[in-house]
Amino acid sequence: AQSVTQLDSHVSVSEGTPVLLRCNYSSSYSPSLFWYVQHPNKGLQLLLKYTSAATLVKGINGFEAEFKKSETSFHLTKPSAHMSDAAEYFCVVSDTRDFAGGTSYGKLTFGQGTILTVHP
Amino acid sequence: NAGVMQNPRHLVRRRGQEARLRCSPMKGHSHVYWYRQLPEEGLKFMVYLQKENIIDESGMPKERFSAEFPKEGPSILRIQQVVRGDSAAYFCASSRQRNTEAFFGQGTRLTVV
Numbered sequence: 674a675q676s677v678t679q680l681d682s683h684v685s686v687s688e689g690t691p692v693l694l695r696c697n698y699s700s701s702y703s704p705s706l707f708w709y710v711q712h713p714n715k716g717l718q719l720l721l722k723y724t725s726a727a728t729l730v731k732g733i734n735g736f737e738a739e740f741k742k743s744e745t746s747f748h749l750t751k752p753s754a755h756m757s758d759a760a761e762y763f764c765v766v767s768d769t770r771d772f773a774g775g776t777s778y779g780k781l782t783f784g785q786g787t788i789l790t791v792h793p
Numbered sequence: 794n795a796g797v798m799q800n801p802r803h804l805v806r807r808r809g810q811e812a813r814l815r816c817s818p819m820k821g822h823s824h825v826y827w828y829r830q831l832p833e834e835g836l837k838f839m840v841y842l843q844k845e846n847i848i849d850e851s852g853m854p855k856e857r858f859s860a861e862f863p864k865e866g867p868s869i870l871r872i873q874q875v876v877r878g879d880s881a882a883y884f885c886a887s888s889r890q891r892n893t894e895a896f897f898g899q900g901t902r903l904t905v906v
Contacts, residue, residue: 709897716797716899717836717884763835780826780849781895783835 675700679784692751696764707765797898814870818887825868830882
């Protein structure tokens with residue numbers, strides 16, 4: 674079975690300082706990993722995804738994440754926080770093994786979420 | 794190309810009533826996924842459908858919940874005899890193929906009073 678643990682439920686940073694949102698995963702097979710962002714009362718937006726290519730993944734809005742198999746981690750970082758980054762962030766895993774006849778990137782396991790607050 | 798459309802955005806039901814949540818996938822997408830987000834929790838997978846077929850319903854409660862994705866029209870998540878514990882945000886996602894990115898709708902927030 675696959676699972677995701679987001680190590681911080683809340684992270685608070687000042688505008689212009691680095692952001693680090695931590696995520697550890699557990700998967701029996703080669704996982705695909707994603708970070709999604711959810712702004713209040715909005716849908717989910719994909720920030721970036723890792724699907725067994727380069728281990729350092731660059732996403733939208735200056736975010737990036739590094740897949741570290743030895744540490745089973747997929748932490749999300751950004752060099753300089755912006756006020757508009759305030760939102761809830763979800764680390765997500767999807768097993769790439771076959772199920773019901775094939776891989777699916779739509780059947781996802783979400784972490785509990787990390788609320789990012791950005792102070793002026 | 795419009796995104797995944799869910800309606801209604803907000804739904805209030807009294808205990809014992811039925812709730813019907815609709816999801817229109819993106820154009821060209823034939824795979825639909827439903828997720829539930831309870832307060833203070835992450836999203837939990839409920840069901841995966843492809844046109845006219847339920848592929849995986851391992852996350853669906855055994856009673857009162859059902860889902861369909863007919864040949865024509867939106868996917869429907871139906872909750873019969875709602876209880877207060879059904880209050881949550883329900884998200885739908887769609888993908889073009891099984892192994893391509895899934896795009897999420899804005900969700901339907903169900904409140905049971």
